[in-house]
Amino acid sequence: MTSTLFTDHLAAWLVILPLLCAPVMVLLNRSKLVWLLNLVVSASCLIIALHILWDVSTGTVIHYAMGGWTPPWGIEYRIDGLNALVAVIVSAMATACAVYARKSVEQEISVHVHGLFYAAFQLCFLGLLGIALTGDIFNLFVFLEISSLASYALIAMGRNRKALNSAFHYLILGTLGATFFLIGVGLAFAATGTLNMADMALSLQDAANTPLLLTAFALIVVGVALKAAIYPLHLWLPGAYAYAPSVVSVFLAATATKVAIYVLIRCLFSVFEPDYMLDTFLPDILVVLGGVAILYGSLRAIYQEGMKKMLAYSSVAQIGYMVMGIGFLSAAGLTASLLHMFNHALMKGAMFMAVGLFVYRVNTATFDNLKGMGREMPYTFFAMVLAALSLVGVPGTVGFVSKWQLLQAALENRHWGMVMIILLGSLMAAIYVWKLIEVLYFQQPEKLRVQGVSSGSERIGRSPAGMVIALWVMALGCVYFGLDTDLSLHSAQYAVTELLQGRGN
Amino acid sequence: MTQNSILRTIAKFLLPIILLYAFYVQFHGDYSPGGGFQAGVIFSSAFLLYALVFGLDAAAKVMPDWVLSTVACLGVLLYAGTGIAGMVFGGEFLNYSTLASEPVAGQHLGIILIELGVGLTVASVMLIIFFTFARRIRTQ
Numbered sequence: 007m008t009s010t011l012f013t014d015h016l017a018a019w020l021v022i023l024p025l026l027c028a029p030v031m032v033l034l035n036r037s038k039l040v041w042l043l044n045l046v047v048s049a050s051c052l053i054i055a056l057h058i059l060w061d062v063s064t065g066t067v068i069h070y071a072m073g074g075w076t077p078p079w080g081i082e083y084r085i086d087g088l089n090a091l092v093a094v095i096v097s098a099m100a101t102a103c104a105v106y107a108r109k110s111v112e113q114e115i116s117v118h119v120h121g122l123f124y125a126a127f128q129l130c131f132l133g134l135l136g137i138a139l140t141g142d143i144f145n146l147f148v149f150l151e152i153s154s155l156a157s158y159a160l161i162a163m164g165r166n167r168k169a170l171n172s173a174f175h176y177l178i179l180g181t182l183g184a185t186f187f188l189i190g191v192g193l194a195f196a197a198t199g200t201l202n203m204a205d206m207a208l209s210l211q212d213a214a215n216t217p218l219l220l221t222a223f224a225l226i227v228v229g230v231a232l233k234a235a236i237y238p239l240h241l242w243l244p245g246a247y248a249y250a251p252s253v254v255s256v257f258l259a260a261t262a263t264k265v266a267i268y269v270l271i272r273c274l275f276s277v278f279e280p281d282y283m284l285d286t287f288l289p290d291i292l293v294v295l296g297g298v299a300i301l302y303g304s305l306r307a308i309y310q311e312g313m314k315k316m317l318a319y320s321s322v323a324q325i326g327y328m329v330m331g332i333g334f335l336s337a338a339g340l341t342a343s344l345l346h347m348f349n350h351a352l353m354k355g356a357m358f359m360a361v362g363l364f365v366y367r368v369n370t371a372t373f374d375n376l377k378g379m380g381r382e383m384p385y386t387f388f389a390m391v392l393a394a395l396s397l398v399g400v401p402g403t404v405g406f407v408s409k410w411q412l413l414q415a416a417l418e419n420r421h422w423g424m425v426m427i428i429l430l431g432s433l434m435a436a437i438y439v440w441k442l443i444e445v446l447y448f449q450q451p452e453k454l455r456v457q458g459v460s461s462g463s464e465r466i467g468r469s470p471a472g473m474v475i476a477l478w479v480m481a482l483g484c485v486y487f488g489l490d491t492d493l494s495l496h497s498a499q500y501a502v503t504e505l506l507q508g509r510g511n
Numbered sequence: 512m513t514q515n516s517i518l519r520t521i522a523k524f525l526l527p528i529i530l531l532y533a534f535y536v537q538f539h540g541d542y543s544p545g546g547g548f549q550a551g552v553i554f555s556s557a558f559l560l561y562a563l564v565f566g567l568d569a570a571a572k573v574m575p576d577w578v579l580s581t582v583a584c585l586g587v588l589l590y591a592g593t594g595i596a597g598m599v600f601g602g603e604f605l606n607y608s609t610l611a612s613e614p615v616a617g618q619h620l621g622i623i624l625i626e627l628g629v630g631l632t633v634a635s636v637m638l639i640i641f642f643t644f645a646r647r648i649r650t651q
Contacts, residue, residue, distance in 0.1 A: 011598060018604040026591050029584035073597075074606035 016061075017070040017083045017139055020054050020093065023047050024132035028125040035121030037112065044124045045104040051135065052097040059090040063500060069141075077141070078202035084141030088501035091344065092138040092268045095351050099260040100131045102355060102476050107253045109470035110362050114165055114251045123163060127257070130156035134265045143191050143277065144201045146269065147184065150233065153265075154180045157258055161250040172245030179242040183232030190225030193218055194277075203277050210278060220286070226273050227288065234266035236329050237299035240322045244306075247318035252362030255314065259321055260355035264347045267328050271340070274332065275505050292333030297427040299326025304434035308441065313361045313371040316438055317354065320397060323431060324350045327412055330424060334415050337502050342411035344498040349404035352487065353396035356480035360390035363469050363477065373445045375453075380446030385474055387446055389481035394439040396484040399432045403488040407495070522564040529557040537630050541619065547626035551633025558638055567645055576642070579635040586632030593624040 012019065027047045031040045062068060062085055070083040077084075085093075107124075115123050133153025140146050158180070162173035195201055197219050198209040213219060228239075235243040243263070247255050274288075303323025310316035324346070331343030361371050363386045368375050380387035396405035409428060416424045487494050537550035562570035593605070600609035607621020608614035 015598055015604060018598070022591060022595065022604060026588070026595075029587040032580060032584045071603055072605055074603045074608060 015070070016054055016058055017068055017085055018072070020051055020058070020097075020139060021132060021136050023051055023054075024128040024135070028128040028132070031125040031128065032121045035118070037117060037120040038108075040121050040124045041104075041108045041111070044107065044128065045101070047128065048097065048100040048104040048131065051131075052094070052101045055090065055093040055097040055135075058085060059087075059094050059497065062087050062090045063497065078200050078205035081140065081142045081145045082202060083139045084204060085139055086501070087497060087504045088268070088271070088344070089138055091348070091497050091501050092265060093135055094497075095264060095348055096131065096134045096138060096261045099257060099351055099355055100127075102359075102480055103127075103253055103257045103260075105479075106256065106359055106362070106473050106476035108472055110252045110366055110473060113366055114253075115163055119163070123160070123251075126156045126159045126163075127254075129153075130160060130257070130262075132156075134261055137265050137269060141203050142201050143194070143203050143206065143273075146203075147188055147191060150187065150269070151184055153262070154184060154233075157246075157254070157262060160254040161246050161258075163254070164249040164251050166249045168245070169249035172242075172249045176242040176246045179232060179239075183229045183239075185229070186225045186232065187229030190222045190227075190229060193222035193225065197222060203272070207277050207279070210282070215282075223278055223282070223286070227270070230266055230270045230273065234263050234270060234329075235322060235325055237295055237302055237322060237326060240299070240303075240325070243322060244315055244318040247321065247358075248312065248314040252358070252365050256355050256358040256362060259317070259358050260351040263321065263325055264328075264351055267325070267332075267343070267347060271332060271343070271505070275340075289333045289335050292329050293421065293424060294333075296326040296328075296330025296333055297424055299323060299329065300427055300431040301434070304431055304438065307438045308434060310438075311373055313364065313373070313376065313442065314358075316442065317357050317361065320435065320438065321350075321354060323435070324354065324397075327409070327428070327431070330428075331412050331415060334419050334421070336415055336419060337499075337506055338411065338415035338418055340502045340505065341495075341498050342408055342415050344501055345411055345494060346408035348494050348498065349396070349408045349484075349487065352404055352480055352483045353393045356393035356477060356484060357390060357397065359473065359477040359480060360386050360393065363473050366473065367467065367469065377445055377449040378447070378451035380443070382451075383469060386469060386477065389474075389477045390446075391443065392481040393484050394442060396488065398435045398439055401488075402485065404484050404494075405488070407488055407491050411495075518564050522560055526557050526561060529553060529560070533557065533634075537626065538623070540626050541622050547629025547631075548633050550626075551630040552637055554630065554634040555637035555641070559641055562641070562645070567642070571642065574638060576639075579639050579642075583632050583635040583639065586628045586630070586635070588628075589631065590625055590628035593621055593628065597621065 024047060027043055031043060034040050034043070058068065068083070068085040069077075070085075071077055072081040072083065075081070111120065111123060130153050133149045133151075133156060136149030137146055137153065140149060158173050158177045161176060162170050164172075191201070194206060197213060197216065198206045200206050200209060210219070232239045247259055250258065300323045303319050303321070303326060307316045307319035307323065310319060328343045328346050328350075331339040331346065333339070363383065364376055364379055365371050367383065368379060392403070396403035399405040399409040409432065413425060413428055416428060533550045533554035536545035536553055537547065540546035540550065558570055558574055561573065593607070595604070597606040597609055598604050602609035605621075605625075608617045610617035610620050
């Protein structure tokens with residue numbers, strides 16, 4: 007019976023495990039124990055998510071009716087290739103963060119709130135997984151709120167006082183976005199009488215194009231765009247990423263905006279018909295905004311004086327690539343977006359992990375204090391260079407694969423201007439990445455730094471093994487998935503064909 | 512305020528009534544308007560009144576922090592546990608019909624347990640929020 011208890015309910019366990027372990031963590035509140043639990047739960051979720059991805063890649067769609075209430079009345083988890091791909095990205099990043107977290111959290115968060123910290127981390131993880139799995143649009147909103155509330159708390163735990171300010175800023179904008187989304191969902195519910203996404207799509211097919219529907223559509227898109235930090239709604243992102251604790255920066259940069267992009271794709275292509283979008287001028291807006299985001303984000307990144315802010319603005323630019331791919335409205339464009347979702351999670355995760363290591367050693371991530379640090383921390387530095395080359399899009403790295411796909415999509419649609427922007431974006435990325443490498447490797451340090459001194463049982467000035475291992479796994483992932491695109495490209499392509507085929511069962 | 516005998520007397524008189532009403536809203540929630548969330552808020556308001564009239568320290572003695580955070584966690588665990596119990600007995604997550612021999616009785620039992628979990632968590636989290644803010648003001 008125990009075996010069916012797990013195999014029949016795989017989809018549900020993915021959400022139940024983090025839900026169960028969050029309160030247990032608060033009760034335990036022992037740093038090492040909680041960290042271990044976090045690692046075990048995240049890794050189990052990764053295994054389950056991979057299993058689900060394997061299951062759905064044969065063409066089946068997993069349906070799970072929560073509480074036994076039959077859809078469309080009850081909440082249904084409906085998992086196809088796209089859902090599974092997002093769930094795998096989220097749980098893989100959570101696992102990598104869990105490996106990375108211990109020393110970094112020990113240094114940055116005071117001991118008595120470790121239980122609460124990891125619990126909030128699990129709740130954020132739970133929310134993101136829930137968004138990825140659910141087939142009910144109101145349930146999606148609830149999970150969106152769970153993950154957002156948890157991430158506000160996580161960001162506010164940053165050591166810098168500005169963390170509070172950034173968290174509050176994010177809270178205001180995030181709540182605005184969620185409210186827009188909720189009003190949109192409410193209007194769509196008024197128009198269709200259902201909250202189940204597949205069912206809503208069915209009734210939207212014959213629904214007349216009323217102002218009510220158009221308003222719902224606009225509100226949903228704007229709400230999600232705020233969450234996804236699509237230019238010009240990105241204002242919360244740089245502060246939130248820059249002042250959050252290192253682990254949180256890694257996790258949010260690698261997953262939170264990606265999941266919001268997934269919601270956008272789901273709403274545009276599964277709930278509302280792509281044809282519906284064609285009647286509006288949204289595709290053009292998305293393409294243009296994507297282009298502007300690439301230029302603006304890269305430009306701002308070049309002028310930053312701190313590593314975290316630079317990477318945050320670079321994220322704004324990278325989100326631009328994904329949005330542009332969606333705007334092309336073609337299979338190739340969508341594939342590029344999804345692929346970039348996965349690839350960007352890898353490279354930005356690795357970059358922020360490297361920053362976390364520098365912060366661990368120098369206590370700050372401003373360029374002034376990091377001069378010459380790359381020579382003192384060669385392992386960290388070279389892993390970071392691999393991820394940075396990905397960011398630029400050098401052949402042989404993941405960045406190249408997804409940008410190549412996006413370029414092809416742009417050429418296919420004859421968006422010559424966008425082709426130029428994509429290439430220009432890569433060039434600008436090369437500029438800010440070079441700036442980073444120059445500061446870290448070629449400039450002379452201004453102050454003396456502590457190196458490998460032993461004091462008691464601790465060695466000061468040495469990078470913790472767990473953090474370095476997690477960083478290298480991510481960095482090697484950047485290269486591996488750049489050379490062997492089988493898994494990532496195929497699951498992205500498969501998800502897109504399923505998405506465009508329409509909703510079948 | 513602690514010296515005002517009218518306030519103290521009225522508060523002492525009201526406290527059991529508020530608590531009793533909270534329990535009514537909690538356990539009659541499956542038949543009438545109410546449920547765990549509302550009951551939790553009403554329940555916590557009794558302690559709020561106590562804290563306002565008799566002072567924070569007295570209230571913290573009745574409801575220490577560790578009790579509050581433990582109860583908040585137990586509430587969530589009760590909720591999730593009920594859901595898993597539904598799975599163990601052969602239904603889906605949160606399917607209460609399988610909890611008893613008869614579906615209706617199972618639904619009844621399930622919703623009471625779920626709402627109890629919600630009530631425990633809401634009551635304790637409301638108090639945690641109150642204590643957190645109240646202490647900040649006092650230290651300033």
